[in-house]
Amino acid sequence: MKKIDLSILKTEITGTDIAANLNRLITHFAGRVVFTTSFGIEDQVITDIIFRNDIDIDVVAIDTGRMFEETYKVHANTLKTYKKPIRVYFPERDDVEKLMTEKGPYSFYNSVEYRKECCHIRKVKPLGRALEGKRLWVTGIRSEQSPGRSSIGHLEYDEGHRIFKYHPLFDWTLQQVEDYLKKFHVPHNELHYQGYVSIGCAPCTRAIKPGEDFRAGRWWWEDQSGKECGLHEK
Ligand code: SF4
Numbered sequence: 001m002k003k004i005d006l007s008i009l010k011t012e013i014t015g016t017d018i019a020a021n022l023n024r025l026i027t028h029f030a031g032r033v034v035f036t037t038s039f040g041i042e043d044q045v046i047t048d049i050i051f052r053n054d055i056d057i058d059v060v061a062i063d064t065g066r067m068f069e070e071t072y073k074v075h076a077n078t079l080k081t082y083k084k085p086i087r088v089y090f091p092e093r094d095d096v097e098k099l100m101t102e103k104g105p106y107s108f109y110n111s112v113e114y115r116k117e118c119c120h121i122r123k124v125k126p127l128g129r130a131l132e133g134k135r136l137w138v139t140g141i142r143s144e145q146s147p148g149r150s151s152i153g154h155l156e157y158d159e160g161h162r163i164f165k166y167h168p169l170f171d172w173t174l175q176q177v178e179d180y181l182k183k184f185h186v187p188h189n190e191l192h193y194q195g196y197v198s199i200g201c202a203p204c205t206r207a208i209k210p211g212e213d214f215r216a217g218r219w220w221w222e223d224q225s226g227k228e229c230g231l232h233e234k
Helices: 018-028 041-052 069-082 093-103 112-131 174-183 190-194
Strands: 033-037 058-062 087-089 136-138 155-158 163-166
Touching (some): 018 041, 033 041, 041 058, 041 069, 087 112
Parallel strands (some): 033 058, 033 136, 136 163
Antiparallel strands (some): 155 163
């Protein structure tokens, strides 16, 4: 497989001014840049940077249909605060109807295979539509969120989705994220301060206890290794 050279792109990312980096990357990719938000605290920082600086990036969200009520409140508050559009992608109706008819509403608790099937229908397929025609995908990934993520860096090429990725908060600490939210009065999910450090679908997310790994609250009934949903490979 041909190795993708990231060196030219790396010259577009200098210093800590994320807004400036994003604007250079938009020019580089002729506007074909997308940012996906799950309304988690990292994503809210990036949303704030994009919207407050009028950066011309499509902000999109995947609504799996199984979100927390608190997440919808952040969504609504974000629209109210910035008065900017967030494009929402839903799963395909036929897929969800088949899944629910054949396996019921909690199939994901029965096996990893069924859990991946649900994630594929509710997240991965709508994400594929959101990424169509885009060349750069901006994400809220931080290195300390997962051991597999610590080596990727600010920039990577995602072979699976065939797209470049930029993680502007890659080396931020949790404290930096929380400080930013406070400083700029950014709308955020109240569950975050109740132990929910990584917030996904309601039936698949629980609060973590002090000392537990960042991702211990996601799919906690499964083996702890390799707990990704297919959105990001690491
Ligand atoms: Fe389905 Fe749970 Fe995956 Fe959400 S996180 S798509 S409910 S398996």
